[in-house]
Amino acid sequence: MSAAVHPLSTHLMPHYGRPVLNGVSHHSMAGPSVVPNASPVVTRKRKRAHQYTVSYSEVQEVDSSGKVREVIVIEDTPPPPTLSPATTHNAGYSASYQPPALAPIRTRARAAAEAQAASSGSSSVLTAPAPKKRKRDHQDEVRAPAAKKLAAGNQQAVATAKSWETRSAAATDDTSKGPAPCDDKEGHYIIVPDDMIFSRYRTVRLLGQGTFGKVVEAVDTVTNNKVAIKIIRAVPKYRDASKIEIRVLQKLKERDPLNRNKCIHLLHWFDHRNHICLVSELLGMCVYDFLKENDFAPFPRHHIQDFARQLFGSVAFLHDLRLIHTDLKPENILLVNNDSRLINVPIPGKRNGATKTKKILNSTEIRLIDFGSATFETEYHSTVVCTRHYRAPEIILGLGWSFPCDAYSLGCILVEFYTGIALYQTHDNLEHLAMMEVVMGKMPERFARNGARSKPEFFKDGSKLDWPKAKSTRQSKKDVKATRPLAEVIPPHDNINRQFLDLVQRLLAFDPAQRITVRNALEHEYFKLVIPEDN
Template identity: 75%
Template sequence: MQPQVLPYPPLNRLPNGPSAAVQPNAPVTGRKRKRPHQYTVSYSEVQEVDSAGRVRDVIVIEDTPPPSTVSPATTHTQLYSASLQPPMYSDPIQTRSRAAAAAQALSASASSTTTAAPPTKKRKRDPVDVAGTAGKRPAVNGHLQSAASVNKSWASGSAAATDDASKGPVPCDDKEGHYIIVPDDMIARRYRTVRLLGQGTFGKVIEALDTDTNQRVAIKIIRAIPKYRDASKIEVRVLQKLKERDPTNKHKCIHLLHWFDHRNHICLVSELLGMCVYDFLKENEFAPFPRHHIQSFARQLLGSVAFLHELHLIHTDLKPENILLVNNGYKYVNVPGKRNAPPRLKKILDSTDIRLIDFGSATFEEEYHSSVVSTRHYRAPEIILGLGWSYPCDAFSLGCILVEFFTGVALFQTHDNLEHLAMMEQVMGKMPERFARAGARAKPEFFKEGSKLDWPKTKITSRQSRKEVRATKSLMELIPQTDGINKQFYDLVKRLLTFDPAQRITVKDALMHPYFSVRIADEPY
């Protein structure tokens, strides 16, 4: 059975103690504009002290842009998709002494210059901010422990011999603790690197060839920084439990094939999959998915998250970036242009099979809860208001994702807490009185006259912010009631996007919603 959820779980609930005292997070600055950004990334390390006097470090990342990667579906070499490109190796193998200096210079000068991002397209979505998550994002500069202290582990590693051995060990990390990726490098005497797939706050993800099985795999290489190593071990524990309880992968969560410690970097080996759903949306010019594809995505995602909840796990970072396509294949169809514009081409997936990934922030219900979780656009209102969180925060994130699949763009395009709550009221209606009173007690600065949201704040709220909130459409406007399919979809999303977590539909009950009994024909687009 689905574990019972308290109406308002206590903030930072500990297994055997009261809520923790929390130092305030660093303020968030900047605003979204509907044009390309030059993103800046910053983070703060907040210490949360529990009742036993133990200090817990929480990494709060603010305004982090989506990952900058080369998408497997659009990188072509000699007529092959990159994800299907046969391995091509240099002969002889490039030694680290010849490549480390160049690789380190590239890594230090830019987060992911080893792969060029696709041309930036306009997206009606501001950069996301993450609190304590391990998603794939550009690296954060500054305020990081030097990796020089961990380079001493190099001598005991398994590397190809270099022709400069007499000069001493060659560094394997850059100054931020990221592993330096060298083409054709051998990792753990088994995995030969092929290319960089992505780089994030917690490390890098590469494509590699498993020389034991001759299969392509993905390896997540964690930074050689103690706090990231510790977090990765929690992720390993979660992934091992998922595989143990679902060996055939019926519930479509990423499977951990192998993990090991390589030169002070925790490495997680998993199956090699396709691009993330966000990248497909971006490369498809943020065109909505067909309705039968949305139904398939919804059924799979709800099933995956229901499985997690049965194991007393909360994902806490559900978003399109953490949903991978198994197959990138697609076909083109002609769709009518807008406002008498000529028809245009739209990509339609051949398969909607997906996998849920990134369990670096997954939390067992009975264990410590950080105060802030989830990427901004998909963050539940109880988290913003500091009311504590549990399983329902995943359901809210899924509601946001399903609306994004239907419209093509993120539902809440903001990174300011009060503005975010105001947009929620535009989409979902006014907060229920009971929930608003609880929020006013926890965050009185967001309310006035008892339990009324204090929006807009006189002389503080900018004209642009007011305009953004007024332009936010209601859920009924976003999902027009044109037929029975849309009516059922609207009802499901409405139940997921409920302010009060005690009243929000559970993912297990959502799987039984009449929406999934409706047969949706394969529409042309």
Template identity: 75%
Template structure:
């Protein structure tokens, strides 16, 4: 065993594999569309157009337990420049490179994968990985205290005599040692997304490091940020001691026409840890700890009549990144050198990014959830509620067990076919409802119409190679038997038959004691 207390250790050596062709870079395009809610109000929604992903390893086709190639986390430094110079440079840059500070490259699910038609996603409040996708939030009413402070969210900069601090797209230009709100001294850019940037900063009042999410100075993004502030304030009011492990909003304010949200500075997101660990599965006792915390967090949200709608490993942050490194012998390569695997020293986590959270009695957008964790009722346009979070949790727990996302596809029909391969055929009543809503996906008798004549060979291969859940989680002992039982209930096709999170907290799996010696 090689002790290691920080992320500066040598990355594990990837196994020798055949060289793959470099993945083709697909173009992501998105457009703004309008939806009309039940009251007749028109709402803008940003939608990503589907693009085919490059071929990579998938749990559907990976049977030898191999990991992907190792990943070196990006590093960057921010050149020191004056505000005036930064503003001038930003104006000169094109719309695709308007930031004065170069952000780390966006990480994608699988090797260089480009996502599909999932809803755009807002940058995380405290995470170090920001999605390149953002979802335009729907207009909702704020609490009176928030309304009076943010007003319409479309005002001008607070001081016209001060030189512009924005680039031409409305992003705040990050300059090292800049003072924000006369309190937060910027340290470095953590990342950026469509809705804004997240920076690490020093709180000069407390001398603590914090994360500051700086929203773009554009009315529709400012308005969308009000929803997240409202939700975060509600979570903090209802759980001031943070017993339910949801990110807490420490402070928020308006700085030169940018809404800023301040949170504690945490570790990396769980997805990034998986990626830097060559997508090695978590130990079973770590999965159990994660499951307890996540189910408790989501049960807390559901008790408040709040649906997260975008649960995924990217939106789960580790409180600390510290780990140790152990040597693992790969079963299929006994003659080769052992692999090295990182084992977390702490499994404490925080659930983050409530920019898409929706109260049950308020407007529901048509499409929510990132593709890999999207419930079947959303794909079929049958409406959604609390069970869509439950389904996402099931996908996440399987990913913790295998190291790789359970469903990796960009196509709705392929996605449904993979679901049937994993969980069995859809229940008749649910299939008939789906056939009425999405007739193109079904043939006579409410049977899924897959494969279509024009389906690609790769899609046929991926779907046919998808393994049943019982093979993904073989019930070899009492631990796996209970885990498989819980995940089966979380991934039930019909949301009416899916186990509620509050009930899942009483499942036998969560009462188990798993030896910490397992890796």
């Protein structure tokens, strides 16, 4: 299957100039960037009532020079519908969620034997289900409330933790029979506690697994510091993609050795038994995981301002280097320290002074991570980028993309910090555009005409969005109808909210040529406000 690559529209170019940066070089890419997701089971405030499978395929895109490039497309399974911040009319919180725990991890020999038995059709060996991963492309999973915690799941999680702490006699016997394979049948490195990687790093526990590899906590035996190691699958296309990320990370560290711009720093990389390994500092949980553990309660407004100032600084630094992140989302924002305190807050809609506990972070310091999809301005641009919930309209309409797509993602993230849940709850392109028009108003005429030329199937009568179509489901129509304008999602009841709303509106502008740049956004009045501490 082939897909046309749409060049960046000329009307986008005046939005960002091309300053000459000393020391910044633009290398040619071997192909589009791909990146593993560090979270083994990433559930969001999205429509998910059951488990989903990962389905991904390879397609080819032809770049402007006529060269065919392989692209990894991760296809999402559409989940059942639910409510979004734009469709929820009360301020209630969702139920807490405990993701399904993985089965205890065994020795490398036993894990390899089980993988081999599974591939041969044996029914006598039980293997743990593969962790689910966020999927990207035309059908993306919807961020929705998750299910209640299960006691059985907690017990299984405890059992998993214990399996990391000790080795059984049976495990010792397995390893004593001779060298064991280090990969499973899909090319993932088999993680074993206390394994020595590169004769230097002693593994502690698995932190996450994605399509492109695993992330483990380890101890650097040279410095005795804890680190995180991303171990890429031993598959050529994933190895090649990881080298693109390494090049970007090296550039970031070269230009900001003291890490004033709060991007993750690459400490070391190496090739271990045919697996590219990237070593970085060990940080806290991602911002999304904190939201999930906090029952998707919104962040305090002064914390949102702290997050925004740091995030905008990080992304502006990338843009100064002519680099576009293309995958900004709460999963790719790590807390340096996720220690928190508990407070009691009123339950909206409840009488008699009912309260619930809420976590408040002790520190809002963050790091921006996951540069596997980052793209230099002058290099090859894949047609579809960004995770669905943060994808700009110009990407959906195939109009090409550049720096403004990062600004749009930041606008979506700020709304999620304010409400606790993602702004757009959808997995369909036309439905997504219809929700955007409810949130931000009708598309500007020029932008709509450009979209109609690129994607005529989404428009009618020239430049009017063709919604709803005859085949649109009742639930889809209901979801769009229930969507609320941005001024209702962020009510401007005081000056703080008024300035916050204005900033988000500028970030979410339909036309990327009219969207505020990230560097200019740092000069917005919102960042000049002194926001008092609240809950």
